[in-house]
Amino acid sequence: MESPPDTTDFTARARELERFLPEGRQADFRALCEGLLECGARGDRELAQALEEQDLLAADNERLRDRQRRLGARLEQLQEIFRINDQAFLTFRSALTLSRQLRHLSDLPGVMDELARAMAVPALTCLLAREDFEAFVPPGYPCPEATALSEALAALPMGDAARRVYVGPVAALPQPQFFFSPRDLAKTPKLGRGSCFIAPLYDKYRPDRRIGALALGDVDSGRYTPLKGTDFLEHFCEVLSGDLLHVKIHEELVRQRDSDELTGIPNRAYLRRNGPALLSLAARKGTPAALLFCDLDRFKAVNDLFGHETGDAVLCDVARAMAGRVRAYDLLARLGGDEFVVLMPDAGPQEAAIMVKRLRACVAQVARDRGLSGSPGLSVSIGVAISAPDQTIDDLTRQADAAMYADKRSAPTP
Numbered sequence: 372m373e374s375p376p377d378t379t380d381f382t383a384r385a386r387e388l389e390r391f392l393p394e395g396r397q398a399d400f401r402a403l404c405e406g407l408l409e410c411g412a413r414g415d416r417e418l419a420q421a422l423e424e425q426d427l428l429a430a431d432n433e434r435l436r437d438r439q440r441r442l443g444a445r446l447e448q449l450q451e452i453f454r455i456n457d458q459a460f461l462t463f464r465s466a467l468t469l470s471r472q473l474r475h476l477s478d479l480p481g482v483m484d485e486l487a488r489a490m491a492v493p494a495l496t497c498l499l500a501r502e503d504f505e506a507f508v509p510p511g512y513p514c515p516e517a518t519a520l521s522e523a524l525a526a527l528p529m530g531d532a533a534r535r536v537y538v539g540p541v542a543a544l545p546q547p548q549f550f551f552s553p554r555d556l557a558k559t560p561k562l563g564r565g566s567c568f569i570a571p572l573y574d575k576y577r578p579d580r581r582i583g584a585l586a587l588g589d590v591d592s593g594r595y596t597p598l599k600g601t602d603f604l605e606h607f608c609e610v611l612s613g614d615l616l617h618v619k620i621h622e623e624l625v626r627q628r629d630s631d632e633l634t635g636i637p638n639r640a641y642l643r644r645n646g647p648a649l650l651s652l653a654a655r656k657g658t659p660a661a662l663l664f665c666d667l668d669r670f671k672a673v674n675d676l677f678g679h680e681t682g683d684a685v686l687c688d689v690a691r692a693m694a695g696r697v698r699a700y701d702l703l704a705r706l707g708g709d710e711f712v713v714l715m716p717d718a719g720p721q722e723a724a725i726m727v728k729r730l731r732a733c734v735a736q737v738a739r740d741r742g743l744s745g746s747p748g749l750s751v752s753i754g755v756a757i758s759a760p761d762q763t764i765d766d767l768t769r770q771a772d773a774a775m776y777a778d779k780r781s782a783p784t785p
Contacts (some may be wrong), residue, residue, distance in 0.1 A: 382408075463603045465489040468605070470614045476507040476622060494562055494588035495557040497572075499636070503582055508621055513552070521581055523549045524571050536570040536605060538595050541588055544569075550586040551702035562588050566595035567605055572612040582612065634690035642704040642712060646764035649702065649716050653758060660716050660758040664771035665693075665730060665751050666779065667709035672747035672779040674737055685741055685749070691731035697726070712768065723755045752779035 382404070469486050469555070473479065485496035499505075503512040508514060515523070526545045527537040540548055541563055548556065550569055556562055565588060567625070572583040585608050589595065629641040637645075653660040667689065674682035686709065693711060697703050702714040715722060731751055738749040754774025756767050 377758055429442060433760045462490055466607050467610060470611050473618055476504065476615075476618055477509055479508055479525060480512060492576055492587045492589050494551050494586075496551055496555075496586045497583060497611070498550070498586070499583040500581065503698060504619060506616075506688040507619055514547070517581065517780055524569075524581065524584060527569060536568065538568050538597050538599070538601055539566060540592065541567045542566050550584065551588055555588070559590060561590040565590040565594060566592050568595045568601055570605060570608045570610055572615070573612050575609070575616060582616065585611065631690075634687050634705055636690045636694060637702065637704040639704060639706045642706070642714065642768075643764060644701065645702065650758055650762065650764060650767070653716055656717075658717050659719045659727075661720070662712065662756045662758070662767045662771045663713040663715070663719040663726060663730065664754040664756070664768065665711040665713070666775050667734070668750045668752055668779065668782065669747045670709040670749065673743060673749060676747055681741075685737065685743070688737045688741065689734055692737050693730060696729040696733050712771070714764075718755060720755070723757070724766060727753050727755065731742065745774060750782070751783060752776075754778055
């Protein structure tokens, strides 16, 4: 801030001028000079105050600009957090949608591929306990034994045991090939230097029981770390566990409803539910359909002589043998006891006759394998019925049943 001007020179000059003024005017002149000096002094004070206020204002402006910069940086941080959270929410919603769209465990490999794309990870594995899921997933799907699964999860270097998940480097895994397929590890070599998230999947009805595990791997070593939140992933694992169990339970109920408990092939209810559709399709196409009614001969004697356990084994052998002889689009069902039915779309008398020979041959092979070619012996009587327009599946079955009894009566006595 500048110093106020010196007034000494001004006062001296005023006194010199005062000598040349007329008598009586000196007092007025001195009053005028004093007023000028007072105005100057007041102006100096006001200027000094203004300059001081200007300095304060400049300091305030600098503080405001600094605060604005800090607020701007904070805003950018909040926008980045919002973007990350928004992306996480979109990913979570996509993952939930895929999980909730699962209808059959046979579709699981495709759903997992879509889930990996939705989560933008090069490696994603959903391991399922063999004892619970192997009968429902496609062949080759990763289904380790429950004991091996529990041991592999227990060996993970858990940083926070309460969270029950592993978040960290892939390289720190004792068995990376257990959680990630050799194909993924070979396809993405950098995965070994990346990070991963691994969480067990629990049975929601028995929380102490593991049914599988979900593993996600990324080449970015900083994507999955203990410092980053994985709450949505852990919640997704809970949802996925429930969905997997629900689909499995549904498929078990469907199998119990549609499958013969002993042999595993379709049962009478399945035939009555799906047979009409095959007959309707044949009628629309103008092609015949054949129904073969099969009844094992002397099966009661096999039961009486060898016991029901052997009898059940023979029925299972016959069902497997018949399933291997019928066409891919034929419907083989066990009606009960020792009675089986084969519904053949697009088949007339000639195709039915060929199938009769196949079925007789496969039953004869079972008899030889089981040592039943002699006494009491085991063979099969087969009746054939060809569909007519507007004929129901029950009518066609009764017609074939009657033909079977005719075949049984005509068979030579052993």
